[in-house]
Ligand SMILES: O=C(O)c1ccc[n+]([C@@H]2O[C@H](COP(=O)([O-])O)[C@@H](O)[C@H]2O)c1
């Protein structure tokens with residue numbers, strides 16, 4: 001296989017079509033409700049039209065939730081309210097329909113795809129298609145060792161690219177991207193702090209199930225230690241993902257970039273996706289143009305990362321379950337924006353003023 005050149009993504013990723021965006025704005029000017037009166041839904045509708053390259057914008061008919069799953073060795077330090085290596089339990093609950101994302105997906109009629117990249121369990125206990133891209137069993141403990149070897153990082157990144165291609169080829173017209181990852185918010189904190197040049201305390205949040213002060217301090221120390229390991233490799237994003245990322249995180253980064261290449265819009269969920277998006281932005285600066293921030297999850301690292309990418313969360317309801325639930329909650333808003341942009345009637349054409357009879 002040819003070696004992976006991340007620089008290629010800069011050329012492969014185009015901006016959403018500016019001409020189409022102007023056409024969408026012009027159409028909006030002609031609609032019976034004055035432009036701007038739909039607030040952010042006006043922006044959303046025009047953005048989606050530009051992403052699709054179509055005016056009027058097409059409905060989002062074939063969305064999907066794609067969740068990348070993995071365990072993180074750093075959870076052994078007791079930085080999560082969940083036991084290390086227990087992400088598979090969440091994955092089973094997602095697949096069985098018992099997690100918040102499962103309920104919302106049922107209600108909205110959206111399929112959920114789970115991609116196991118590094119769960120700490122026997123892959124034979126999961127459906128075959130879930131684990132076909134797995135690169136290892138649990139990622140390394142990033143405070144003292146690399147999360148992945150260089151080969152594993154590349155394989156995980158390529159898996160994400162492959163999943164994005166599969167989705168685009170299957171006709172998925174929008175992806176809600178989420179993660180199922182015990183220890184994942186610690187890893188995300190490290191990536192965000194490293195790329196934003198901030199301190200551990202700035203990005204250390206309360207994680208999945210709110211953690212107490214002692215656990216918070218351990219998490220902060222783990223992020224500080226991993227940050228030391230991150231700094232020497234900040235210039236090489238694949239090395240960064242190997243040093244302080246994880247297989248799920250590397251895959252999400254490749255996935256986000258390839259979705260931008262394939263012009264598939266993505267709604268981001270929480271801090272883990274935001275951290276991957278930040279790594280992806282370093283690789284290809286135009287990539288964030290293809291993403292929406294679904295919601296504010298309350299994690300400080302997420303806010304920091306989104307701010308860097310000038311992405312403003314659509315919703316803010318304090319959802320911190322991860323698993324794409326907050327991103328999925330924003331999907332109906334995007335669908336509403338598309339429907340309004342496409343279906344509000346245009347005003348009848350004004351006659352040319354020179355032909356108009358004089359006022360009586
Ligand atoms: O999305 C967020 O910002 C977010 C905030 C807190 C927790 N989570 C979810 O909780 C899990 C990781 O939590 P933790 O505390 O083990 O790092 C993982 O599945 C995340 O998706 C997600």
Ligand SMILES: Cc1cc2nc[nH]c2cc1C
Pocket residue numbers: 043044047288289290291292311
């Ligand atoms: C207006 C707008 C600008 C964006 N830039 C990146 N994602 C975006 C999403 C929207 C809606």
